[in-house]
Amino acid sequence: xxxxxxxxxxxxxxxxxxxxxxxxxxxxxxxxxxxxxxxxxxxxxxxxxxxxxxxxxxxxxxxxxxxxxxxxxxxxxxxxxxxxxxxxxxxxxxxxxxxxxxxxxxxxxxxxxxxxxxxxxxxxxxxxxxxxxxxxxxxxxxxxxxxxxxxxxxxxxxxxxxxxxxxxxxxxxxxxxxxxxxxxxxxxxxxxxxxxxxxxxxxxxxxxxxxxxxxxxxxxxxxxxxxxxxxxxxxxxxxxxxxxxxxxxxxxxxxxx
Amino acid sequence: xxxxxxxxxxxxxxxxxxxxxxxxxxxxxxxxxxxxxxxxxxxxxxxxxxxxxxxxxxxxxxxxxxxxxxxxxxxxxxxxxxxxxxxxxxxxxxxxxxxxxxxxxxxxxxxxxxxxxxxxxxxxxxxxxxxxxxxxxxxxxxxxxxxxxxxxxxxxxxxxxxxxxxxxxxxxxxxxxxxxxxxxxxxxxxxxxxxxxxxxxxxxxxxxxxxxxxxxxxxxxxxxxxxxxxxxxxxxxxxxxxxxxxxxxxxxxxxxx
Numbered sequence: 001x002x003x004x005x006x007x008x009x010x011x012x013x014x015x016x017x018x019x020x021x022x023x024x025x026x027x028x029x030x031x032x033x034x035x036x037x038x039x040x041x042x043x044x045x046x047x048x049x050x051x052x053x054x055x056x057x058x059x060x061x062x063x064x065x066x067x068x069x070x071x072x073x074x075x076x077x078x079x080x081x082x083x084x085x086x087x088x089x090x091x092x093x094x095x096x097x098x099x100x101x102x103x104x105x106x107x108x109x110x111x112x113x114x115x116x117x118x119x120x121x122x123x124x125x126x127x128x129x130x131x132x133x134x135x136x137x138x139x140x141x142x143x144x145x146x147x148x149x150x151x152x153x154x155x156x157x158x159x160x161x162x163x164x165x166x167x168x169x170x171x172x173x174x175x176x177x178x179x180x181x182x183x184x185x186x187x188x189x190x191x192x193x194x195x196x197x198x199x200x201x202x203x204x205x206x207x208x209x210x211x212x213x214x215x216x217x218x219x220x221x222x223x224x225x226x227x228x229x230x231x232x233x234x235x236x237x238x239x240x241x242x243x244x245x246x247x248x249x250x251x252x253x254x255x256x257x
Numbered sequence: 258x259x260x261x262x263x264x265x266x267x268x269x270x271x272x273x274x275x276x277x278x279x280x281x282x283x284x285x286x287x288x289x290x291x292x293x294x295x296x297x298x299x300x301x302x303x304x305x306x307x308x309x310x311x312x313x314x315x316x317x318x319x320x321x322x323x324x325x326x327x328x329x330x331x332x333x334x335x336x337x338x339x340x341x342x343x344x345x346x347x348x349x350x351x352x353x354x355x356x357x358x359x360x361x362x363x364x365x366x367x368x369x370x371x372x373x374x375x376x377x378x379x380x381x382x383x384x385x386x387x388x389x390x391x392x393x394x395x396x397x398x399x400x401x402x403x404x405x406x407x408x409x410x411x412x413x414x415x416x417x418x419x420x421x422x423x424x425x426x427x428x429x430x431x432x433x434x435x436x437x438x439x440x441x442x443x444x445x446x447x448x449x450x451x452x453x454x455x456x457x458x459x460x461x462x463x464x465x466x467x468x469x470x471x472x473x474x475x476x477x478x479x480x481x482x483x484x485x486x487x488x489x490x491x492x493x494x495x496x497x498x499x500x501x502x503x504x505x506x507x508x509x510x511x512x513x514x
Contacts, residue, residue, distance in 0.1 A: 046300070046303050050307075150320075
């Protein structure tokens, strides 16, 4: 079972070429978004994160030349299932290994991911539909704007989980206890209020089928800085493939309030 | 009563020259630590803060040329009661107005302050001895080390409040709800465990008299980056005088979880 794997074993598989969403993998271990940019843009990214802590909670920063760190006993260039390479506002490649594009002057940000609290949701009896359905979580660009930082601006990106109406309050209180991995939802109910026209057409990830009586619940998403580097046309940014996260050696409970 | 003043009125007095600790001023408004450094060291300070969020919760960053911002409708160079100017690891001046030393390339960090939750402590029935005694809060350099960031390293600095033994639990749970302004205590009880030899000889602020049955309770303190710029011998850093904070226009409740 992938849920029972140790992070190092999971990363071994990804390093060997497996590309797959990581929701449900390595239960109890923290998953992270990746965004790596040239050093000259690192200040803007760190400041953007500080100004938009809900979508961009920084778990760690790897400085130029560092490939692992306090929460990663591995290699950030190879240990994710999938990467995206962005140049001048275009998505130019989706490799399963980023070494071809990596440069010595890249600063890598590891940003909290809502997969971290899914295990706690399940433990509290809240079903997680996309795990049930073996799919990636659906993610959407919204019409809410992030606070700008230097060259970086962009929309808030959210992930969505359909939650049975009588468990929405539980989902809120469970996730509120994880402020470093997006915390409580940013919106509950009508997707139109976030400018989302069609839940079946996510901007990232897969559509997910709600069950009868489910309400859509939206959390801030660590794909937000990806949308910002695209919109802001940074010359180079290497990120994870949405839903295909870095599985770190940190424990979910490290981020439990 | 200074507790009832609006922040703009308090800042007016400080701008006019009043130098005084701000604990208890402008009840309900958030107070902040200041650290301003040349742009070339700003990355290290922001990364140091990210790596040491308990002592260094960043509330806002003013970029070069910005003298106010989202939480300050004023002038960061004049609106604090007192400043410290540090050069190459030495404290060189303690002016009540920093304009003489300010430079256009300075980046100013506004960092959360535990004065923010003192009003909540009082509201929960926890006495705050240094307010009762009309003194500055006592602060101590500890033997705990912060995580290093680039050129910046230093000790954890803590503030101490004596709390009646039967109210320690209340003090913990009240302050835990303010994670952006240092949150729950880092230590309760024996000061020797933090390497503090004598509570009556604080490194910053004033000694405070405990009442019978009080236990010393220690919170991470926003003076921590001051200790780091001194130890790390940055060429220039302008900070607040410990205990003489920037009173912002943000509400304490903005930082309540």
